[in-house]
Amino acid sequence: xxxxxxxxxxxxxxxxxxxxxxxxxxxxxxxxxxxxxxxxxxxxxxxxxxxxxxxxxxxxxxxxxxxxxxxxxxxxxxxxxxxxxxxxxxxxxxxxxxxxxxxxxxxxxxxxxxxxxxxxxxxxxxxxxxxxxxxxxxx
Amino acid sequence: xxxxxxxxxxxxxxxxxxxxxxxxxxxxxxxxxxxxxxxxxxxxxxxxxxxxxxxxxxxxxxxxxxxxxxxxxxxxxxxxxxxxxxxxxxxxxxxxxxxxxxxxxxxxxxxxxxxxxxxxxxxxxxxxxxxxxxxxxxxxxxxxxxxxxxxxxxxxxxxxxxxxxxxxxxxxxxxxxxxxxxxxxxxxxxxxxxxxxxxxxxxxxxxxxxxxxxxxxxxxxxxxxxxxxx
Numbered sequence: 001x002x003x004x005x006x007x008x009x010x011x012x013x014x015x016x017x018x019x020x021x022x023x024x025x026x027x028x029x030x031x032x033x034x035x036x037x038x039x040x041x042x043x044x045x046x047x048x049x050x051x052x053x054x055x056x057x058x059x060x061x062x063x064x065x066x067x068x069x070x071x072x073x074x075x076x077x078x079x080x081x082x083x084x085x086x087x088x089x090x091x092x093x094x095x096x097x098x099x100x101x102x103x104x105x106x107x108x109x110x111x112x113x114x115x116x117x118x119x120x121x122x123x124x125x126x127x128x129x130x131x132x133x134x135x136x137x138x139x
Numbered sequence: 140x141x142x143x144x145x146x147x148x149x150x151x152x153x154x155x156x157x158x159x160x161x162x163x164x165x166x167x168x169x170x171x172x173x174x175x176x177x178x179x180x181x182x183x184x185x186x187x188x189x190x191x192x193x194x195x196x197x198x199x200x201x202x203x204x205x206x207x208x209x210x211x212x213x214x215x216x217x218x219x220x221x222x223x224x225x226x227x228x229x230x231x232x233x234x235x236x237x238x239x240x241x242x243x244x245x246x247x248x249x250x251x252x253x254x255x256x257x258x259x260x261x262x263x264x265x266x267x268x269x270x271x272x273x274x275x276x277x278x279x280x281x282x283x284x285x286x287x288x289x290x291x292x293x294x295x296x297x298x299x300x301x302x303x304x305x306x307x308x309x310x311x312x313x314x315x316x317x318x319x320x321x322x323x324x325x326x327x328x329x330x331x332x333x334x335x336x337x338x339x340x341x342x343x344x345x346x347x348x349x350x351x352x353x354x355x356x357x358x359x360x361x362x363x364x365x366x367x368x369x
Binding site: 014015016033034035036037038039040041042043044045046047048049050051053055057059072073081083087091092093094095097098099100102103109111112114116 | 140141142143144145146147150151152153154155156157158159160164166168170171192194195196206217219269301302319337338344346348349350353356358360361362363364365366367368369
């Protein structure tokens, strides 16, 4: 990704991994037999999430590239990670698209993400290492 | 943060996607075809594919199109839902059609799912073949709907939190009508026998996930929710 000209930039769909640092309100409209119990509201476009074994929910905000955690026991959220350079648009279907936890989480404390990002050579070198073989790092 | 895989440039539409771990410990990634239907049939492009990667981003040596090709299945248009059936380990995926034919596919290694440059909503061929006619022996969806619902997240209900009937059922969301659907699989869990909408939300349903013992969760543009019986 560093071969491009100085000014060349593009948006790439990237799979990312980052190591973990840690570890009702009335529902909306109802239909037959089921209802929605609100866990958290007032967040911005949580287009993707995954549920940890302890019930915490890691969710990705599509437009900002922020990954946050809904901490079930405390009924509050906390910041987890910011995927930088995310290019996002509701009309184009871009942004932070997917977040998933390692199946062995939290014993294997990795969180995986899929995002469209604006990539330049310098950014690629600094934060990302080899795009296909870079070892994961514990933050 | 480590970049594990960098696909082709994103586009103005159909960027997908979703990532899940398979029963084999591999990372499965579905990426849309960037509004270029022909790319979904090109095995050298990562677009319009379900990809299979090692958790560190390497390409597994037993991938169906060669040890250097991350592609696992092709002919995908634009997906926002993928999940592993906990009872069989099978990989299922939702795919948005154009002005017709939203669909659910059971993903099999090396198979094509038919989206490509010949796709049309006109007939013949009759649906769903009209949007699934490209490539060699295109595999038709296990479920499809002629009027697009904007199919989104997909999960499997692995417990009885939604009632006995829902245990083992497939649950998926839609963007256009704010609904959550339940689908019943056949006894061998290879096909879908019945589907119905079971809940209408106040906003568009984005993602749907399951956690064993904790039920079904979903999101909209403003929040996270748990689907519970009345």
